[in-house]
Structure formats: C-alpha cells, structure tokens
Amino acid sequence: MSGATHRFIAALVESVDVGPLDLKGKTNAVQAYEVTGLKEGATGRGLTGIHAPMIGRDAQLAHLRELFGIARAGQGRVASVLGEPGIGKSRLLAEFRASVEGEDSSVRWIEGRCLSYGKTLPYHLVLDVVRSVIGVSSSASEPEVREALQRVMRELLGDGWAEPYAYLGHLLSLKLDPEAQARLSALDREAIKRYVASLLQIVRAISTRGPVVFVFEDLHWADAASTDALLMLMPLAADLPLLSILSSRRDRDAVGWRLVSGARDLFGDALTEIRLDPLSSDQARSLVANLLEIESLPQKTRDLILSKAEGNPFFVEEVIRMLIDRGAIRREGNSWIATASVVGVEIPDTLQGLLLERIDRLPKESRRTLRVASVIGRQFGVTILERLLEVPTT
Numbered sequence: 001m002s003g004a005t006h007r008f009i010a011a012l013v014e015s016v017d018v019g020p021l022d023l024k025g026k027t028n029a030v031q032a033y034e035v036t037g038l039k040e041g042a043t044g045r046g047l048t049g050i051h052a053p054m055i056g057r058d059a060q061l062a063h064l065r066e067l068f069g070i071a072r073a074g075q076g077r078v079a080s081v082l083g084e085p086g087i088g089k090s091r092l093l094a095e096f097r098a099s100v101e102g103e104d105s106s107v108r109w110i111e112g113r114c115l116s117y118g119k120t121l122p123y124h125l126v127l128d129v130v131r132s133v134i135g136v137s138s139s140a141s142e143p144e145v146r147e148a149l150q151r152v153m154r155e156l157l158g159d160g161w162a163e164p165y166a167y168l169g170h171l172l173s174l175k176l177d178p179e180a181q182a183r184l185s186a187l188d189r190e191a192i193k194r195y196v197a198s199l200l201q202i203v204r205a206i207s208t209r210g211p212v213v214f215v216f217e218d219l220h221w222a223d224a225a226s227t228d229a230l231l232m233l234m235p236l237a238a239d240l241p242l243l244s245i246l247s248s249r250r251d252r253d254a255v256g257w258r259l260v261s262g263a264r265d266l267f268g269d270a271l272t273e274i275r276l277d278p279l280s281s282d283q284a285r286s287l288v289a290n291l292l293e294i295e296s297l298p299q300k301t302r303d304l305i306l307s308k309a310e311g312n313p314f315f316v317e318e319v320i321r322m323l324i325d326r327g328a329i330r331r332e333g334n335s336w337i338a339t340a341s342v343v344g345v346e347i348p349d350t351l352q353g354l355l356l357e358r359i360d361r362l363p364k365e366s367r368r369t370l371r372v373a374s375v376i377g378r379q380f381g382v383t384i385l386e387r388l389l390e391v392p393t394t
C-alpha cells in the first residue's frame with residue numbers, strides 16, 4: 001500500500017516498510033508498505049503511546065452504572081448511546097465495561113459490532129453477536145468456530161443443544177453434518193424466528209449465571225436482517241438481568257435507526273437515551289493539556305487545535321496526530337516541544353471524509369447556505385450572507 005493509505009490504517013495492521021518502489025506509470029519512486037497481518041483488538045483510535053483519562057462523561061457513566069444495577073436486580077433495561085462520529089460513544093462503553101467488570105466478575109459482556117460496509121451483508125451484526133457469545137474472533141477458521149459453537153451450546157443448554165446448534169451453525173454458514181442439516185429444511189421463511197429463538201435460548205442460559213451486558217455497536221451501519229432479528233429479540237429478553245446498549249451515530253435514515261426508534265416504542269420509560277454532546281471548551285482544553293504536556297506550545301496553536309476540534313475528542317486527537325506527523329511538535333524525553341512549523345495547521349485528511357459525510361446529510365437549503373458562506377470566507381457578517389442567498393443560484 002502507499003504511504004497515504006498507510007497513514008490511515010497503520011494503527012490497524014502490521015506492516016513493513018518496503019522502501020521506495022519504481023512503478024510503471026509513475027515518474028518518481030513510490031514509498032510503499034507491505035501488510036503482514038491485522039493487529040489484534042486495535043480500534044484505530046487514539047494516539048500511540050499517549051493516554052488521557054476520559055473527560056466530562058461522569059454523569060453518563062454513572063447513569064449506565066445505575067441502569068446496570070437495576071438490570072442486575074432482574075429488571076431488564078435498555079439504553080441508547082447516541083452522538084456524532086468521534087464524540088466518545090465507544091470510549092464511554094469501554095470505561096463502563098472496565099468499571100463493571102472490575103466490580104463484578106460474574107458479569108458477561110456480549111458485544112456485536114457493525115461493519116462500515118455491512119449494510120448489505122445480511123445478519124452480519126447478529127453473526128458478530130454469536131461470535132462474541134462463543135468467544136471466537138471474526139478471523140477464526142471454520143473448524144474453530146464449529147468446535148466453539150458446539151462446546152458452548154452443550155455447556156449452556158445441556159440436552160437441548162442440538163437444535164439451536166443447527167440454526168446458529170447455519171447462520172454462521174458452517175458445514176454441518178447430515179443430522180444437523182436435516183433440521184434445516186424449509187428454513188428460509190422461518191429462519192429469522194429460529195435464529196431469534198436460538199439466540200434467546202442462549203442469552204437466557206447465560207443470564208442464569210450472572211448479569212449480562214448486551215452491546216450493539218455502530219448501529220448506523222447495521223443490516224436490515226440483523227435489525228429485524230434484534231427487534232424481535234429485545235422485548236423477549238426484557239425480564240432477564242440484562243442491560244442492552246445500542247450505540248449509534250444520529251443517522252435517522254439508517255436501517256439500524258429502526259432499532260433505536262423501535263426501542264423507544266417497545267420500552268417507553270424503561271429506555272434511557274444517553275446523548276453525548278461535544279465537550280465544553282474547558283473540557284476540550286483539559287483534554288489537549290492531558291494529551292500534550294507541552295510548555296512551549298504557543299497559545300495560538302492551542303487555540304487552533306481547540307477551534308478545529310469543536311469539542312470532538314476524535315478531532316482533537318487527529319489534529320494532534322497531524323501536528324506530530326508533520327513534525328510541528330515532537331517528543332523530547334518526557335515532554336513535547338513545538339517546532340517552528342507549528343503555524344499553518346490545516347484540517348487533517350482523516351477528518352475531511354467525516355466532515356463531508358456530515359455536510360452531505362444536511363438538508364438541501366442548509367447545504368446551499370454553507371456553500372455560499374464558504375465562498376465568502378471564514379468570517380463574515382450575516383447580512384452579507386443573507387444578501388448573497390437572495391441571489392438565485394443556477
């Protein structure tokens with residue numbers, strides 16, 4: 001892969017620098033990297049070697065813990081965690097997980113994640129849930145998955161293991177033996193119900209052993225089949241010691257939003273919506289200070305980072321990452337120093353796509369306003385904008 005691609009995904013893959021290559025059609029040698037594997041458990045977020053505590057989400061964390069307490073006592077609860085990309089949904093869940101697991105070793109955390117290209121992959125979210133239940137990664141081989149599914153089903157369900165095993169095996173596209181295969185005739189129409197029933201059986205069995213947190217991450221990318229299946233599952237699990245958490249960007253047109261809005265209809269007051277807003281400027285300031293202890297960072301640069309980041313922690317990190325990449329700040333021993341090239345920070349490439357996506361989702365009128373405003377410049381009076389907007393665009 002090229003240097004540009006490498007910059008985007010270096011945190012996710014193992015790679016080696018193969019040096020500059022002379023390529024057909026390219027005048028200059030191209031810096032290239034070879035991908036040698038995937039980094040286990042990498043999220044692609046955060047800055048390597050720098051860790052900052054979570055800022056400004058105490059109330060939300062306390063709320064989740066409170067809901068967990070109610071669920072643990074036997075009254076199932078559902079929470080949604082909503083907010084724009086990079087605002088800290090996954091981080092909040094990670095902190096919550098560390099906090100409950102630190103306190104109660106009987107809690108079982110089951111988590112299904114959606115893939116950014118997953119909208120058209122039927123059941124990909126449910127599959128990830130099943131993998132989480134049986135404890136295999138998405139790169140496990142077929143024999144490993146089959147072995148794990150069989151072992152966990154037997155362990156959880158005793159004599160009744162065979163049927164859910166067959167259905168979930170089918171869902172996981174395992175090659176089944178003829179006996180299991182025979183249970184699957186005329187499955188298609190009934191499939192979804194069977195999958196749901198099988199899943200419910202397992203979740204029930206797991207929840208007899210301790211409280212369960214059931215997380216669905218990044219629902220804005222969910223597929224329709226998973227969404228339907230989970231909509232069916234959620235109300236059935238209401239009487240279990242189970243806290244379900246739905247995390248999503250606020251994309252009302254996404255298929256997965258049906259789960260978020262469906263949960264409102266199904267659970268009413270028993271549903272808690274946790275909305276993550278941008279950090280306040282003081283909070284963002286502390287985040288920058290925690291990430292970079294730079295005495296010599298000019299106030300102007302600090303302000304620039306803050307104004308580019310708009311209270312979004314991911315943006316804060318990405319602006320800092322860019323400053324590091326460009327050599328505008330560098331580490332010296334235990335501290336950071338700003339170099340002469342620190343002025344003139346732009347918006348990092350990693351954010352351009354996110355910003356464009358956000359702009360694309362605006363109503364047509366707002367997009368036009370934004371386009372006209374961008375032509376005027378970074379600062380302008382509202383009257384100028386109003387005048388210009390009166391001119392019909394062709």
Ligand SMILES: Nc1ncnc2c1ncn2[C@@H]1O[C@H](COP(=O)(O)OP(=O)(O)OP(=O)(O)O)[C@@H](O)[C@H]1O
Nearest residue numbers: 045046053054055085086087088089090091313314
């Ligand atoms: N309150 C916070 N304090 C400190 N760091 C934070 C905070 N919130 C988020 N971060 C950091 O910002 C980055 C982005 O956060 P996170 O990945 O949780 O966003 P997200 O809402 O899940 O985004 P997406 O919609 O893209 O999944 C992470 O590196 C995270 O550790």
Ligand SMILES: [Mg+2]
Nearest residue numbers: 089090091218
């Ligand atoms: Mg996330």
